[in-house]
Amino acid sequence: MAKSAPDNKQEFIATKPTSLKEGLKSIDSGVYKQILIFVGIAVVLATALYVFLLVTQELAVKEQTKVVAPQTQGEDKKAQEIKEKSSKDQTRKNDLYTINSALKSYFVANKKAPKDLEELVPNTLPNLPKDPETNGNYNYLPSEQLLTWTVEAELSNKQVFEVKGP
Numbered sequence: 756m757a758k759s760a761p762d763n764k765q766e767f768i769a770t771k772p773t774s775l776k777e778g779l780k781s782i783d784s785g786v787y788k789q790i791l792i793f794v795g796i797a798v799v800l801a802t803a804l805y806v807f808l809l810v811t812q813e814l815a816v817k818e819q820t821k822v823v824a825p826q827t828q829g830e831d832k833k834a835q836e837i838k839e840k841s842s843k844d845q846t847r848k849n850d851l852y853t854i855n856s857a858l859k860s861y862f863v864a865n866k867k868a869p870k871d872l873e874e875l876v877p878n879t880l881p882n883l884p885k886d887p888e889t890n891g892n893y894n895y896l897p898s899e900q901l902l903t904w905t906v907e908a909e910l911s912n913k914q915v916f917e918v919k920g921p
Contacts, residue, residue, distance in 0.1 A: 840911035843887045847908040848916055850884035851893060854906050855918045862921050867901040 854872065857879040862868050869875060872895045876883055885891060886908065894907040907917040 844910045844916075846887045847893075847910060850886075851906050851908055851916065851918045853880070853884055854893060854895075855920050858904055858906070858920050868897045868904045868920070870897065870901065871895070 854875075857875045858868060861875055861879050872883055872892065883892065886893065895904065896907070897904040903920065905917050905919050907915050910916050
């Protein structure tokens, strides 16, 4: 039988350092250099990121607070005109909803729609809403059997806005 080779295995038994000083002494100086380089790079990157965020935030604030050039008088007049038309159109729509609501109340009480909007005054409505521009009545179109109706108004853009009931 052949001779077996001698066992050259060595056991490394790690010992726990008993104090922080012993633990730090057992670390190789090359590892210290690597940790120091790593921490240095991390600080530089964090500083660069902070500066970048600070600058972009300042730019965003400046962009949002830019002073808008004053509009010319013609643009102001046009904007005011659009605002007035929009306000009148909204008033018309609100009036139609009010009239439709009064028509529904009348319908529930009388089991039929009125032949004319004037029948709503004064019991259902204190007064009949008028078009804010023409001061005229809104178009009221009841069905022949007085079971349904349509109330219409012409808006500033010449489109017809209608509300149907009941």
